[in-house]
Structure formats: C-alpha cells, structure tokens
Amino acid sequence: MTLLKRGLSRRRVLQTGMAGIIGSGVAPLMFTKGAWAQEFCNNPTGDTVTFGLNLPLTGAYAEEGADEQKAYELAVKHLNGEGDGGLIGVLTPTALKGNGILGKKVAFVTSDSQTKSDVARAGATRMIERDGAIMVTGGSSSGEAIAVQGLCQELGVIFMAGLTHSNDTTGKDKRRYGFRHFFNAYQSGIGLGPVLGQEYGKDRRAYHLTADYTWGWTQEESMKAATEALGWQTVEAVRTPLGAGDFSQFLTPVLNSGADVLILNHYGNDMVNSLTQAVQFGMRDRQANGKDFQIVVPLFSELMAKGAGANIKGIFGTSNWHWNLQDPGTVAFTKSFGAAYGAPPSQAAHTAYVQALLYADAVERAGTFYPPEVIKALEGHEFDGMGNGPTLYRAEDHQCMKNILVVQGNDNPTSEYDVLNVVQEVQRDVVTYDPAIFGGDLGPAEPAPLCA
Amino acid sequence: MFEVIFLQFLNGLDKGAAYALIALGLTLVFGTLGVVNFAHGALFMLGAFCAVLFRQLLTLETVTIDPTKLSPWGQPLEVRAPLVQAWFGDFGAVLVNYSVPASIIITIPIMLLLGILLERGIIKHFYKRPHAEQILVTFGLAIVAQEVIKSFFGPNPIPQPMPTDLRGAADIGAFLGMQANVITYPIWRLIYFLFSAAIIGGVFAFLQFTTFGMVVRAGMADRETVGLLGINIDRRFTIMFGLAAVVAGLAGVMYTPLLPPNYHIGMDFLVLSFVVVVVGGMGSLPGAVAAGFLLGILQSFASMTQVKALIPGIDQIIIYLVAVVILLVLPRGLFGRRGVMEA
Numbered sequence: 001m002t003l004l005k006r007g008l009s010r011r012r013v014l015q016t017g018m019a020g021i022i023g024s025g026v027a028p029l030m031f032t033k034g035a036w037a038q039e040f041c042n043n044p045t046g047d048t049v050t051f052g053l054n055l056p057l058t059g060a061y062a063e064e065g066a067d068e069q070k071a072y073e074l075a076v077k078h079l080n081g082e083g084d085g086g087l088i089g090v091l092t093p094t095a096l097k098g099n100g101i102l103g104k105k106v107a108f109v110t111s112d113s114q115t116k117s118d119v120a121r122a123g124a125t126r127m128i129e130r131d132g133a134i135m136v137t138g139g140s141s142s143g144e145a146i147a148v149q150g151l152c153q154e155l156g157v158i159f160m161a162g163l164t165h166s167n168d169t170t171g172k173d174k175r176r177y178g179f180r181h182f183f184n185a186y187q188s189g190i191g192l193g194p195v196l197g198q199e200y201g202k203d204r205r206a207y208h209l210t211a212d213y214t215w216g217w218t219q220e221e222s223m224k225a226a227t228e229a230l231g232w233q234t235v236e237a238v239r240t241p242l243g244a245g246d247f248s249q250f251l252t253p254v255l256n257s258g259a260d261v262l263i264l265n266h267y268g269n270d271m272v273n274s275l276t277q278a279v280q281f282g283m284r285d286r287q288a289n290g291k292d293f294q295i296v297v298p299l300f301s302e303l304m305a306k307g308a309g310a311n312i313k314g315i316f317g318t319s320n321w322h323w324n325l326q327d328p329g330t331v332a333f334t335k336s337f338g339a340a341y342g343a344p345p346s347q348a349a350h351t352a353y354v355q356a357l358l359y360a361d362a363v364e365r366a367g368t369f370y371p372p373e374v375i376k377a378l379e380g381h382e383f384d385g386m387g388n389g390p391t392l393y394r395a396e397d398h399q400c401m402k403n404i405l406v407v408q409g410n411d412n413p414t415s416e417y418d419v420l421n422v423v424q425e426v427q428r429d430v431v432t433y434d435p436a437i438f439g440g441d442l443g444p445a446e447p448a449p450l451c452a
Numbered sequence: 453m454f455e456v457i458f459l460q461f462l463n464g465l466d467k468g469a470a471y472a473l474i475a476l477g478l479t480l481v482f483g484t485l486g487v488v489n490f491a492h493g494a495l496f497m498l499g500a501f502c503a504v505l506f507r508q509l510l511t512l513e514t515v516t517i518d519p520t521k522l523s524p525w526g527q528p529l530e531v532r533a534p535l536v537q538a539w540f541g542d543f544g545a546v547l548v549n550y551s552v553p554a555s556i557i558i559t560i561p562i563m564l565l566l567g568i569l570l571e572r573g574i575i576k577h578f579y580k581r582p583h584a585e586q587i588l589v590t591f592g593l594a595i596v597a598q599e600v601i602k603s604f605f606g607p608n609p610i611p612q613p614m615p616t617d618l619r620g621a622a623d624i625g626a627f628l629g630m631q632a633n634v635i636t637y638p639i640w641r642l643i644y645f646l647f648s649a650a651i652i653g654g655v656f657a658f659l660q661f662t663t664f665g666m667v668v669r670a671g672m673a674d675r676e677t678v679g680l681l682g683i684n685i686d687r688r689f690t691i692m693f694g695l696a697a698v699v700a701g702l703a704g705v706m707y708t709p710l711l712p713p714n715y716h717i718g719m720d721f722l723v724l725s726f727v728v729v730v731v732g733g734m735g736s737l738p739g740a741v742a743a744g745f746l747l748g749i750l751q752s753f754a755s756m757t758q759v760k761a762l763i764p765g766i767d768q769i770i771i772y773l774v775a776v777v778i779l780l781v782l783p784r785g786l787f788g789r790r791g792v793m794e795a
Contacts, residue, residue, distance in 0.1 A: 058607045058716075066608070236757055241768065245711050245720060248641065249755035249767070252463045256455045256634065257757075269609055273711060276611070280638040280710075282621030287633070307611060307712070324524065338525020415523075 040370050041156040041451035042132045049101055049369065051076070051108040051356065052133030054124050054148060054162075059115025060243040061140035061163075061268035063303040064348035068138055068162050070341050071349035072108060075356035078336075079106045086336040087357060090329045090385040095364035102363060109133060113144050115243070115268075120144035121151050128157050128451055134369055135160060135359050140268065140348060141242075142166030142215035149178030156449035158371050160355035163320075163348045165267075165299055167218035170399035171438025176445045177371065179378055179398045181358065182351045185219040186433060187404050188298045188318040191426040193226030195316060195406050200261065200294055202231035207259035209250055209274060211266050212239035219265040223298050227263075235259040240266070240274075247274040251281050260288040263296045271297060272307040279311040300407050302346045305419035312409035312419060319405045320347045321387050322422055329387040344417050354386045358393070372445040389428060397435040398442070402428050455625070455634050460752050462624070466641045468748025469648035473703040474721050475728035475740040476652060477696035483672050483735035484692045487575055488586050492700055493722030494594040495563065499701025500713035501601055502562055504610050506555035510536050510548050550615045552709055559701045567697025571690045594718065602715040609712035614640045640709050647706050651699060652741055658695075659737070668692055672735075727775050733788025742786055747771050 044050075053072050056065035078086040081098040088096045100106055109131040111123030120139060127133040128151075136152055137160040139145050145164035152159035153175040161169060161180040165188070170180050206227055210216040216239070224234050235257050240250050251274070254262055262283060266274045278284075278295055286293035297304075300317030323334045323344035333353065337345040345353070362377035363369055379395035388402035406424040413419055478492045513532040521529035536544035547554060574593065578586045618639045625635030659665035671678045671685040678685045704713070711717065728747055732739025753759060754770035766773075778786065 062608050238757065238760075245717075246467070248463050248466065248638075248710075249460075249752045252459045252752070253456065253755070253757055255459060255636065269712075272609070272611070277638075277710070280614075280619065280621070280640060282636050282638070285620060286636075307609075309611065309613070334524060335526045338523060338527060342527065344525055 039450065040448045042128065042134050044104055044132075044134055044369060047104055048107045049104045050131060050133050051106060052124060052127030052131065052136040052157075053108050053110040054113050054120055054127070054136055054138040054144070055110055056115040056120075056138075056140045056144065057110075057112040059113075060270050061115045063307070064140035064163055064268060064301065064346065065113070065115075065138075067303060067346045067349040068140065068352040069110065071337065071345060071353040072137070072356055074337060074340055075353045076106045076108055079357070079360050083340070084336050087329055087333055087353070087386060090332050091357060091361065091383060092385050093383065094361055096357065096361050097364070101360045102367070102369070106360070113139060115141055115144070117141075117143040117147040121147045124148045124151055124159075125155075128152075128155055133157065137355055137359070138162040138352065139164060141213075142169050142218075143213045143242075145169050145178075145180070146173045146214060149173070149175045153177045153443055154449060155451040156371055157451065158359065158374055160359050162352050162355065164215070165219065166215040167222065167438050168214050168440075170397040170435075170440075171218075172440040173214075174397050174399075174438075174440040174442055176375060176398075176442040179355070179358075179393065181355050181393075181400045182347075183318075183320050183402070183404045183431070184399065185215070185222040185298070186438075187426075187431040188219070189222035189226035190431050190433070191404050191406050191424070192223075192296075192298055192316065192318050193230060195424060196227065196296065197230040199316065201291075204230075204232040204261050204291075204294075205235050205259045205289065206232050206261045206263050206296075207235045207254050207257055208237040208263045208265055209247070209254075210237060210239050211242050211270055213242055215267070216242075216265045219298055220263075223263055223265065223296075232261070240270075243270065245273060247277050248281075250274075251278055251283075254278075254283070255281065255286075258289070260291050261294045261296060263298065265298060267299055267301070268304065269307070271304045275308050275311050275315075284311075300420060301348065302344070302417065302419055303348070305409060306416060313411050315409045316423070317407055319407045319420065319422075321350045322347065322405055322407065322420060323350075324418075325387060325405075325422065325425075327387060327389070329385045333387060350387060357386075358383070371448050375445045389425075391428070394435065396442075397438070397440070399435070401432050404431055456756070458635055459637065460756055461749065462637050463641075464749030464752035465745065466637075466645050466748070467752055468745035469645045470703065470707060470721075470744075471724060471728050471748050472741045472744025473648045473651060474700060474725040475732065475744050476655060476737060477699040477703070478725055479729045479732065479735060479737055479740040480655070480696040480699070481693055482729070483737065484668060484689045485571075485575070485579065487578065488583050488590070489575075489696075490587050490590040490722065491570070491593040491597065492590075492696070492725065493718030493720075494597040495567070495697045495700035495718070496704040496707075496721055497601065497713065497715065497718030498566065498597060499559055499563055499704030500708050500717060501605060501704075502559040502701060503552050503555040503612055503705045503708045504605060504713060506558055507548070507551040507612060510544075510551050512536070514538075552612055552614060552705065555705055556702060559705050560698055563697045563701030564694040567694035568690055570697070571693035575693065576686075576690075594722070598715045598719070605715065607714060609714040611712040612708035614709035618643065644706050644710065648703070651702060655695070655699065656737065664688065664691075724771065727771055731775050731778050731785050733785030736785070736787035736789065739785055739787030746786075747774065750774055 055069050077083045109127050113120035124136045135158045140163040142164040145161045149159040159178045167184050167186050208220050210220040264274050297317040300319050305312045334344050362374045366373040366377040378393050381393045384390045391402040404426050405422050407420040408423050410421050481489045512535045516531045518529045518531050621636040622639045623636050626632040668688050728743045732743030750770050755767040
C-alpha cells in the first residue's frame with residue numbers, strides 16, 4: 001500500500017516483476033516445455049487431432065485396404081473411449097486413457113491410393129497440406145510405403161506404415177519419420193526356409209515368379225538366399241508386372257523348365273490370380289524330377305487365402321499375425337473386430353490397428369505431438385500384448401522385432417475364415433538380424449520440417 | 453524345346469482368342485455404324501457381371517442364428533443353407549457348379565437389350581458428329597457403367613469358379629500320341645479358345661449366309677443406296693450394335709473363371725482391343741480376328757525366358773512395337789480398306 005502511495009501502481013509492480021523473472025533466466029525453465037509446440041507441421045490447436053489414412057481401396061491390394069480401413073475406424077473409436085476398448089486394456093506398458101490423445105478427440109480423413117505409389121504420395125500430400133493430418137498411416141504395398149515415408153520425412157509428419165514387407169522399407173529406404181510394425185521379406189526367408197527343407201527336402205529346383213517392384217525384388221532375393229542355403233537350385237526368376245491379371249504366359253514356361261517348385265512372390269489379387277491359374281495349369285498334380293511339384297507362397301494373408309479358395313490347401317507361407325492365435329491380445333482384438341464387422345481381422349487390419357495405437361501411446365508418453373519427441377518415444381520402445389509377443393521398435397531402423405508365423409493352407413477348413421493353419425511361431429530372437437546388412441540412413445528428426 | 457514352343461503357341465491362341473473376340477464386336481460397330489465405341493470394354497465387363505449376378509442369385513442362402521454356438525469372436529454362429537439346393541436338390545447343385553456357362557442364358561437377352569437401348573438412346577445422336585466426340589461420349593458411358601457396377605458389387609474382384617469337371621489340365625501330348633504329362637494345358641482355356649472360334653465363326657456365317665447379314669454387308673458398303681431401296685438399314689444396324697454387345701458380353705462371361713472380374717476389367721482390355729482393331733484394319737472383321745491371334749501369339753512368345761534374355765522387357769512392349777511396325781508398312785492395317793477413317 002505504501003508503495004502505491006509513492007506512485008508505483010500495481011500494474012507497474014507486476015510488469016517489473018515479470019521483467020525480472022524473464023531477465024533472470026527463469027523463463028526458459030517455465031516455458032520451454034512446449035515452446036516448440038508452435039513450430040511443427042499441423043500442430044493441433046483445436047479439440048481434435050486428425051489421422052490421415054492412406055488406403056488402397058482399389059487396385060491389386062484393395063481387399064487389404066478395405067480391411068485396414070475397418071481397423072483404423074475401430075482404433076479411432078477405442079482411442080476416443082468408445083466400444084470395448086480393444087487392445088488398449090491389453091497393451092503393456094501403456095499411457096493410453098481412452099480419452100483421445102492428450103485429451104483431443106481423434107478424427108480421420110481417408111484417401112484411396114489405388115495401390116499406386118504416385119497416387120499414394122499425392123493423397124498423403126493432400127491429407128497433410130489440406131486436411132491437417134498430424135500422422136499418416138496405411139498402405140498395402142512397399143512401393144506406396146517407401147514413397148509416402150519419403151514425403152513424410154520432407155514434411156515432418158510421422159508415417160506409421162501399414163502392410164509393407166520389402167526389406168527396403170526399413171533398409172536402404174528407411175526414414176526417421178517412418179515406422180514399420182509389419183515383418184519383412186528377410187524374416188520370411190529365415191522363418192520359412194527350415195520348414196521347406198524339412199517338408200520338401202534339400203534337393204529341389206525352384207522357379208520364381210516375382211512382382212516387379214521393390215517388395216517382389218527383396219522377397220525373391222530373401223527366398224533365393226534361404227532356399228539356396230538349403231541346397232536348392234534356382235532355375236529361373238521371372239519378373240511379372242504388378243496387376244498383370246493373366247499370368248498364363250509366365251506360367252507356361254514353368255511346365256517344362258525342369259523346376260519342381262514354383263515360388264510365387266506375389267501378393268493380393270496378383271497372388272490369387274497367379275496361384276489359381278497355376279493350379280488350372282495342373283501344377284499341383286504334376287510330377288517333376290521324380291517328385292511332387294510344389295507351390296510356395298512366401299507371404300500369405302487370410303484375405304488372399306479366402307480369394308484363392310481350395311487352391312491354397314497345403315501351401316506353405318509366412319504371416320505377420322493370425323486371428324486364431326490364443327494370446328490375450330489376439331483374442332481381444334479378434335473379438336472386438338468380429339463384433340464390429342462380423343468377420344475376423346486380417347493381418348493387414350491387425351498391423352493397421354496396432355500402428356494407430358502405438359502412435360497414440362507414443363504421443364501420450366512424450367506428452368506432446370511434436371514429431372521429434374514422438375519419434376524418441378517410439379525408438380527402442382518395448383511393449384507386449386499386441387498379439388506378436390514381446391516386441392521391440394528397434395531404434396536403428398524403425399523395424400519391429402517380434403515373433404512371426406509360418407502358416408499352411410488349411411486342408412479341412414471349418415468356415416470361410418478358417419483358411420490357414422499356424423505351423424510354427426518363429427521366435428523373435430530367431431528372426432532378429434543386424435540392421436546394418438541393409439544399409440540406409442534414417443536421416444535427422446530435427447529440425448522438424450514445416451509443411452506448407 | 454518343341455514342347456516349350458508348342459505350349460507357348462497354345463497360350464498365344466488362348467490369349468488371341470480373347471483379343472479377337474473383343475475386337476470383333478468393336479470392329480462390328482465401327483464397320484456398320486461408323487462409331488468408335490470406347491464403351492465396348494464396359495460391355496465386356498457388364499457381360500462378366502451377368503455371370504457374377506447369376507451366381508449370386510443361385511447361391512442365395514437362408515441364414516439362421518444358432519445361439520448355442522459362438523464364433524471365435526464371440527458372436528452367435530450363423531448357420532447358412534443354400535436355397536437352390538433346398539428347392540431343386542441335386543439339379544440345384546449342378547446348376548451352381550455350372551453357373552458360368554449357364555449364365556449365358558441370361559447374358560444374351562440382357563446384353564442385346566442393353567446394346568439396343570444404348571444405340572437408340574445415346575449413340576444414334578452421334579452418328580454425324582466427329583469421331584473425337586464419339587470417343588468422348590462412349591468413354592463417358594464406360595466410366596458411368598464402371599461406377600454403377602462398383603457401387604453394386606464393390607471394387608474387389610469376385611472369383612467365379614469353373615465347373616469342377618473342367619478344372620485342371622488336359623494332357624494334349626498324350627492325346628497326340630506323344631509322351632504323357634509333357635504338353636498339358638488348362639481345360640477351361642481350351643474351352644475358351646473353342647468357344648471364341650465358334651462365336652467368331654457364327655458371326656461370320658450370320659453375315660455371310662443370311663439375308664439379314666447380306667443387307668447389313670450391303671449397308672456397310674453403301675448405306676445410302678441400301679436405304680434408297682426402301683430397306684430400313686438403321687434398324688438392322690441397331691440390331692448389329694446389340695449383337696456386338698452380346699459378343700462382348702459372352703466374351704466377358706466365359707473369361708470370368710480365368711480372371712475374377714472387377715469393375716475395371718473392361719478398361720484393361722479396351723486399349724489392347726483398339727490396337728488389335730487398328731492393326732487389323734479399321735472396320736475389317738477378318739482383320740480384327742487375324743490381328744487378335746497374331747498379337748496374342750507374339751505376346752506369348754515374347755514372354756519366353758529365352759526371348760527376354762535377348763531383349764529384356766520385350767513382353768511388355770511387343771504388341772505396341774508390332775503395331776508401330778505394321779502401321780508404318782501398312783498404314784491402313786493388315787486388312788484395311790481405302791477411305792475408312794481417312795479425310
């Protein structure tokens with residue numbers, strides 16, 4: 001009171017005090033947490049935060065895209081506290097509370113990538129620049145994943161890859177802003193090789209038909225390495241265009257090539273078509289080199305198996321996950337997805353759902369949407385309960401290290417969804433490899449780029 | 453080596469049969485009406501979806517809920533029973549098994565009606581308009597047809613199983629008195645080739661040996677003179693458009709077991725069939741058939757490993773490469789006539 005009488009107003013005192021606090025260096029301590037909050041791409045300022053779902057709703061991998069969309073919609077519901085909560089209650093450790101992310105409700109926008117890399121990139125650009133997506137996720141092809149994660153690195157937006165199996169995604173084309181939960185072709189080779197040796201012997205001659213893009217090339221390379229290590233010979237490796245439809249001109253030369261195993265490095269509709277047509281060519285009834293002719297599909301999915309019908313029976317392959325596993329995470333997710341959509345989830349749906357939750361969890365743990373902090377929260381993160389056993393998001397290449405499955409087409413399915421049998425759950429330590437073998441450079445997290 | 457070449461030749465015939473059948477309908481419309489019909493691929497697709505629709509009708513099921521059993525995701529189990537088998541017993545099961553060839557019964561009237569409606573409703577207004585406008589309107593029609601099918605049947609391919617008796621491969625080598633299990637080829641692909649040959653032969657015979665066909669051929673040669681003789685040539689040309697739609701539709705139906713159809717399947721064939729028509733000679737029916745088989749066989753041989761080792765990627769460009777060479781040497785195509793699409 002006395003001071004005021006001497007001509008110093010209360011306002012003057014507050015101004016002086018504030019200036020003193022700022023001048024003394026206390027301010028950085030008080031305000032630095034979140035100071036960068038204004039300086040990154042699509043910093044959410046309202047009550048909602050938007051995910052950009054980049055989905056192949058048409059094209060060769062459209063079935064996977066449709067299932068991914070269902071999974072993302074379910075994940076968004078669970079993150080917002082709706083439904084039965086799905087895997088939020090099973091994920092350990094978790095910072096998720098079922099009230100959105102950092103108190104903001106989750107919304108989403110979608111874009112049809114048409115299973116084409118250029119369209120996927122254009123769609124992701126639109127969702128980031130026009131719709132304000134804080135994170136982009138989805139895709140069912142490695143071509144799309146690599147194109148979109150490159151874009152996300154440029155724009156400073158985190159990309160949680162959907163179904164992508166090429167070694168390059170977390171190998172030579174890895175990016176700091178890109179993360180992959182799905183396994184890769186190299187791990188398929190490690191898992192599948194010993195089973196093929198055990199079932200078909202060491203003296204085999206293999207013919208590869210390979211989808212002509214990054215995934216097919218690395219799948220072929222990994223399968224050649226795995227089978228040649230067994231003692232098998234590679235007769236021929238023929239590249240086929242993605243979405244070829246009619247594979248007959250590529251299958252005809254297989255018949256008298258001297259091969260006794262056909263390895264189909266195809267996925268999605270291409271896989272359904274090439275396998276169905278191979279069976280029409282009588283390849284499963286043939287004998288070659290005194291042995292039963294065999295067909296191998298290194299990367300299997302339930303959706304493909306369903307599309308190929310009886311043709312899939314007895315054929316070996318690998319999967320990232322399968323709905324009939326009996327761990328608590330798988331049981332919870334299958335129940336939740338089945339109740340919502342009347343059918344069990346595919347591996348594409350599983351990886352999509354898990355990626356959405358892992359991003360949300362990382363943001364909660366980081367306490368901010370600022371991408372470099374979220375990246376730090378994901379790198380080296382150990383978690384469990386998502387259906388693949390204890391899992392590590394490896395810091396060196398952003399590849400999840402977890403168990404993978406060797407599967408076989410079911411000879412006696414009890415329903416249209418009961419198409420694959422899990423032959424072996426290959427343990428995480430068996431499929432863990434040195435990230436240096438595929439090279440690549442993650443690039444920087446900071447300074448976080450600013451999108452337009 | 454003989455087996456390899458023979459099999460590749462068979463594959464070429466099989467591919468060529470599909471190209472020739474689609475191109476035949478396309479050139480039939482161009483030869484009679486003078487319309488460049490970019491909706492022809494859509495007619496192929498609509499034919500394929502006649503087979504899909506027929507099978508969906510045949511496989512309608514009653515669904516009852518069994519509350520005593522649960523699915524793995526905890527929902528009461530749905531028990532499904534096929535209706536057709538319940539109504540017709542074994543005959544119903546046979547009908548479902550042979551749904552693809554049986555769907556021809558509904559495809560012919562549907563495609564005929566569709567073709568006639570299309571011609572009378574839209575195409576006839578573009579007879580005297582430039583070819584560019586015809587292409588635009590028919591391409592627009594194709595997109596509309598695609599979107600309609602996509603909205604009803606979804607974007608994904610719908611597998612159409614072939615009859616169980618016709619699955620697997622025929623041992624052609626053994627049939628020809630050679631070693632068994634060396635030259636084998638899928639039975640359905642052989643059927644498709646024979647079916648195409650029969651349709652192509654039927655169309656030629658219809659045009660060659662019937663009065664209707666004779667009038668149509670006369671109209672193709674000189675439309676005005678035929679009209680002056682008091683013949684309603686427009687009505688005959690409308691029916692020819694319907695016939696072309698039926699040919700495209702049947703090609704689509706029989707192709708479904710080889711490639712599960714989706715809304716886009718027609719577009720995949722459209723560009724290729726136009727190349728076939730241009731190489732064969734615009735408006736020439738024998739040209740379309742010859743070019744279809746020629747390009748199919750060349751595409752098949754270009755996919756051989758030995759050929760690709762010499763010229764990598766040749767299988768992807770062979771059709772267009774041959775088209776360029778033929779058009780440089782024979783600008784009107786293999787069987788093209790002077791004055792067709794020439795200013």
